[in-house]
Amino acid sequence: xxxxxxxxxxxxxxxxxxxxxxxxxxxxxxxxxxxxxxxxxxxxxxxxxxxxxxxxxxxxxxxxxxxxxxxxxxxxxxxxxxxxxxxxxxxxxxxxxxxxxxxxxxxxxxxxxxxxxxxxxxxxxxxxxxxxxxxxxxxxxxxxxxxxxxxxxxxxxxxxxxxxxxxxxxxxxxxxxxxxxxxxxxxxxxxxxxxxxxxxxxxxxxxxxxxxxxxxxxxxxxxxxxxxxxxxxxxxxxxxxxxxxxxxxxxxxxxxxxxxxxxxxxxxxxxxxxxxxxxxxxxxxxxxxxxxxxxxx
Numbered sequence: 001x002x003x004x005x006x007x008x009x010x011x012x013x014x015x016x017x018x019x020x021x022x023x024x025x026x027x028x029x030x031x032x033x034x035x036x037x038x039x040x041x042x043x044x045x046x047x048x049x050x051x052x053x054x055x056x057x058x059x060x061x062x063x064x065x066x067x068x069x070x071x072x073x074x075x076x077x078x079x080x081x082x083x084x085x086x087x088x089x090x091x092x093x094x095x096x097x098x099x100x101x102x103x104x105x106x107x108x109x110x111x112x113x114x115x116x117x118x119x120x121x122x123x124x125x126x127x128x129x130x131x132x133x134x135x136x137x138x139x140x141x142x143x144x145x146x147x148x149x150x151x152x153x154x155x156x157x158x159x160x161x162x163x164x165x166x167x168x169x170x171x172x173x174x175x176x177x178x179x180x181x182x183x184x185x186x187x188x189x190x191x192x193x194x195x196x197x198x199x200x201x202x203x204x205x206x207x208x209x210x211x212x213x214x215x216x217x218x219x220x221x222x223x224x225x226x227x228x229x230x231x232x233x234x235x236x237x238x239x240x241x242x243x244x245x246x247x248x249x250x251x252x253x254x255x256x257x258x259x260x261x262x263x264x265x266x267x268x269x270x271x272x273x274x275x276x277x278x279x280x281x282x283x284x285x286x287x288x289x290x291x292x293x294x295x296x297x
Contacts, residue, residue: 007056008039012027023041031106032104034090037226041255041281043252044259046268049272053282054285057297058289059226059285062230063229065292069195075220075222076222077223081102107215109213109224110176115211116154116189116209117149118149118208119206120139137153144244146242146245146246152194154186159213170186173186184221203291204291205288209234211232212232230250237250249284250288253281254277255273
C-alpha cells in the first residue's frame with residue numbers, strides 16, 4: 001500500500017466519540033472500544049494543523065505487531081483489526097478505519113504511565129545532570145548523554161490530560177494502586193521492555209525508553225493503548241549510535257526541529273508544517289515499522 005490521504009479526524013455517523021486524544025479517536029461500543037489512530041501530530045503539547053501521511057497506520061500496525069509478540073508475557077486488550085469483524089454498521093466506514101483502527105476489550109485503565117528507560121536521554125539526562133539520579137534512582141557517576149544504563153529502570157509518571165506527564169516515585173504508585181499491583185506493574189514493564197529491546201536491537205533499532213499503559217479487565221492486568229511505537233518510545237538507529245550527545249531518532253524530531261527553527265513561541269495557534277517536513281517525518285515512522293516488522297505498510 002502506498003501513501004493514503006491524511007486523516008485528521010474521524011466522522012462515523014451514528015457513533016459519538018467517547019474521547020478525542022492528541023492522536024486517537026475512541027468510540028464506545030459497550031464492553032468493547034473502537035480505537036482509531038488519526039494522522040494528527042502534536043509537538044510541545046499542541047496538536048498541529050498538518051497531518052503526517054501514514055502515521056496512524058504505522059502506530060496501529062506496530063501496536064498490533066507488539067501485542068502479538070508479547071502475548072506470552074502479558075494478556076492484551078486487542079481483539080481484531082479486521083473491519084469485516086466490526087459490529088454493523090462500522091464496516092461501511094472502511095475508508096476511515098482500514099489499517100488504522102482496532103477493536104479492543106474495554107479495560108479500567110490504571111492512572112500510571114509505566115515508563116522504562118534503558119538509556120540516559122531526554123528528561124532523564126537533565127535529571128541526572130542535576131541530581132546524579134533519574135527520578136530518584138541513583139546512577140553511577142560519569143555517565144554521558146545517551147549512555148546505556150547498567151540496568152533498565154522503572155520511572156513511572158502520572159497521566160496528564162493536558163500538558164506534560166509528571167514523574168512520580170514508586171511510593172506514589174503504591175499510593176495510587178496498592179503495593180501488590182505497583183510491584184506487578186514495575187516487574188511486568190521491565191520484563192516487556194527487555195524482551196522488546198532485545199528483539200528491536202536484532203532489527204537495528206535501539207529502544208532508549210518507552211512507556212506502557214495497563215488496565216484491569218475482570219481483575220486481570222492487561223497491556224493496553226499503544227505499545228512500543230515512535231510516539232510512545234524513543235527509537236534510535238543502532239548503526240549510528242554514538243553516546244556522548246543526542247541521537248537521531250525515528251519520531252517527530254524533524255517537526256520539533258522545524259518549529260524551533262521558525263521561532264514558534266509554543267503558544268496557540270500551532271503553525272502548519274511545510275509538505276517536505278511532514279513527508280520526512282512520515283518517512284521516519286515508515287522506516288521504523290519496516291525495520292521492526294520486516295514489512296512495508
